[in-house]
Amino acid sequence: MKGKLLRITTVPESLRTLLSGQLAFMREQGFTVWAASAGPVHEQKMDGCPHFTLPLTRRPFSPLRDVWALWKTYQLVCQLRPDIVHTHTPKAGLIGMWAAWMAGVPVRIHTVAGLPLMERRGFWRWLFTRAEQLTYWFSTSVWPNSFGLEAYIRQHLYNGPKLRVIGNGSSNGIDLQYVRQTPELTKRAKDLEKQLFIPHNAFVWVFVGRIVRDKGIAELVTAFRELARERPDSRLILVGYEEALNSISQKTKQLIINEKCIISVGFQADIRPYVSLANALVLPSYREGLPNVLLQAACLERPVVASDIVGCRDVLIEGETGLLTPPKNPVTLHDTMLRLMTDAALCEKMGQAARAHAKAHYDQQTVWQALLLAYKQTLSAIRH
Numbered sequence: 001m002k003g004k005l006l007r008i009t010t011v012p013e014s015l016r017t018l019l020s021g022q023l024a025f026m027r028e029q030g031f032t033v034w035a036a037s038a039g040p041v042h043e044q045k046m047d048g049c050p051h052f053t054l055p056l057t058r059r060p061f062s063p064l065r066d067v068w069a070l071w072k073t074y075q076l077v078c079q080l081r082p083d084i085v086h087t088h089t090p091k092a093g094l095i096g097m098w099a100a101w102m103a104g105v106p107v108r109i110h111t112v113a114g115l116p117l118m119e120r121r122g123f124w125r126w127l128f129t130r131a132e133q134l135t136y137w138f139s140t141s142v143w144p145n146s147f148g149l150e151a152y153i154r155q156h157l158y159n160g161p162k163l164r165v166i167g168n169g170s171s172n173g174i175d176l177q178y179v180r181q182t183p184e185l186t187k188r189a190k191d192l193e194k195q196l197f198i199p200h201n202a203f204v205w206v207f208v209g210r211i212v213r214d215k216g217i218a219e220l221v222t223a224f225r226e227l228a229r230e231r232p233d234s235r236l237i238l239v240g241y242e243e244a245l246n247s248i249s250q251k252t253k254q255l256i257i258n259e260k261c262i263i264s265v266g267f268q269a270d271i272r273p274y275v276s277l278a279n280a281l282v283l284p285s286y287r288e289g290l291p292n293v294l295l296q297a298a299c300l301e302r303p304v305v306a307s308d309i310v311g312c313r314d315v316l317i318e319g320e321t322g323l324l325t326p327p328k329n330p331v332t333l334h335d336t337m338l339r340l341m342t343d344a345a346l347c348e349k350m351g352q353a354a355r356a357h358a359k360a361h362y363d364q365q366t367v368w369q370a371l372l373l374a375y376k377q378t379l380s381a382i383r384h
Contacts, residue, residue, distance in 0.1 A: 003379050004032040006082040008073070008096040010056045010089040012037040015046050018088070018113070018292065019172050023047035025368050031375075034080055036073070037092070052076055056091055058245060060116070061127065066095065073099035083107060083379060088171065090116060094131050097138035106382045107375075109141045112149055113171050113289035114311075119214050132157055141378065145171045146290035148310035166370050169290045169314055173367030174358055179272060179299040189276040196263055198235050198277070203341050206278035208239045208271050208293045209285070211264075212246040216284030216307065216327060221255050221262065223284075223334040228261040231341060236282075239274050241267040275300045279347060280340050283307065286327050290314055294322075295362050298354035303347050305336050315362075321354035 005026060009015050015035050024047045027033045035046040038056040045051055055069045077099050084107040087096035093110045100108045117128035136142050142162045144150040146169040209215050224236045256262050281297040281304045288311030297304050304322035306312040316322045325336040340347055
C-alpha cells in the first residue's frame, strides 16, 4: 500500500540522529517521504528524502514565532497533500498536528518521546500540559515510545483510544550490526584512550546526552567528584553539547572545567568509541521517553547506572542489565556507581545480558516493520 508521508521534528538533529535510516526505509517500502524541521536552509535532503525548512523554535512560549510557524507549516502541508503527517518533539507536535488538522490530513500521528512538563511547576506546568493535550486533540493517533510513558499520559494527560505503543517501544530501535563491538571499534577506543590521556587501568564512566539540568548533570558531577577522591584512577567522559534552555549552573560548569578527572568532549556524531572505551554508562536524568543511549550502551555490552524513572525502567532490567538509582540524589548515585566499580564480574555479566535484551526487544528492523504495519493499518482504515 502506497502513501505520502511527512515527518516533522522541531530541529534537524532529531531527524538525523533519532530517526536515522527510518525515512529511507519507508521510501523503500513505496511511501513518498518528506521531512521538515527548523533548518538549516542549505540542507535539502534528509536520509535521502526532500527536506523543508520551517520557522520552528524549541522555546516553550514564542507567540508570534509560533503563529508564523503554524502558517508556514499549514502552507507546506497544503502544498504536499500527504496522507500521513507524523510529528516528534513537543513544539513540532503542536504546530504540526494543528496545521495537519486545518489542512484536513486524514492520518495525524504524534510520537511522544519525553515530556518536559514532568519537570515544570506552577504556570509553566499548566501551559505545557494544555499544549500537550491540544496536540493530542488535533491528532488521530498518539504513540508514546515506552510503556512507562503511556502509563504516565493515561494518568495525567489523556486516557483514550488514540494512545498506542508500537512494538516494545522506541522511536527507531537499534541497529545491531552497526552498534556492536568489533576489532576496528576496539582499536578506535584504544586510540581515544591515548588521545584523552586516560590511564590504562582507569575505571571510565561515560555520559551521553545534552549537557542540561534535566539530565542530572549537577548530581553526576557531585557524585563523581566524591568517587574520584576515593578512586583517583577513575574518569568521567561527558559526550554532548550544552544548551541555553535548561542550562546547567555556572557552578557546575566551573566544576567540570576544574576537575581533572572529568573530560568534556562536546557533541560527537559517532558515540560508539566513547562508549566502547568506557567500563559503564551513567544516565542520572530527571525525565526520559525511552532513552536510545541505553540501547546503544547495551549493544556495546556496557552496564548502565540510570535514574529510576519512566523510560529507563522500560529498557533496564534492575540487577540484570544495570542498576537503577533515585533521581536528584547524588549520595545514592555515588553509592550505586561505586557498586559497579568494585565488582568487575557484575559489570561483565550485566553487559552481556544487556546486549541480549536489546537484541530480543529493540532490533531496528523489527521496530521499523511494526511502524510500517501501523502506517498501513491506519491508511487502510481511512480508505475503506
